[in-house]
Amino acid sequence: MCPPAWRQALIAAQHLRDLARLRRVRDRIDRECARPLDVEALARAAGLPGRQLSREFTAAYGRSPYAYVTARRAQRAAILRHHTTLEGQRS
Numbered sequence: 001m002c003p004p005a006w007r008q009a010l011i012a013a014q015h016l017r018d019l020a021r022l023r024r025v026r027d028r029i030d031r032e033c034a035r036p037l038d039v040e041a042l043a044r045a046a047g048l049p050g051r052q053l054s055r056e057f058t059a060a061y062g063r064s065p066y067a068y069v070t071a072r073r074a075q076r077a078a079i080l081r082h083h084t085t086l087e088g089q090r091s
Helices: 004-032 039-046 050-061 065-090
Strands: none
Touching: 004 039, 004 050, 004 065, 039 050, 039 065, 050 065
């Protein structure tokens, strides 16, 4: 049996690995938000069941993966709209 300090260290190390995996999912969404993305495909790439990814992502980032994808797409659309408006004013 592991001493309590070792157990805590193992739990902390697993938590960091989980956060790193979620960060990779978030980074992929940020990179590929213009492409078709679905939670199941993101979960498969992360090596997690879809529901588990949704639970862990929501706990870490305060919104579901689907909501995060939608928000990133809305941000991208707003940036493109603003850029297009500026280009139209220069003409």
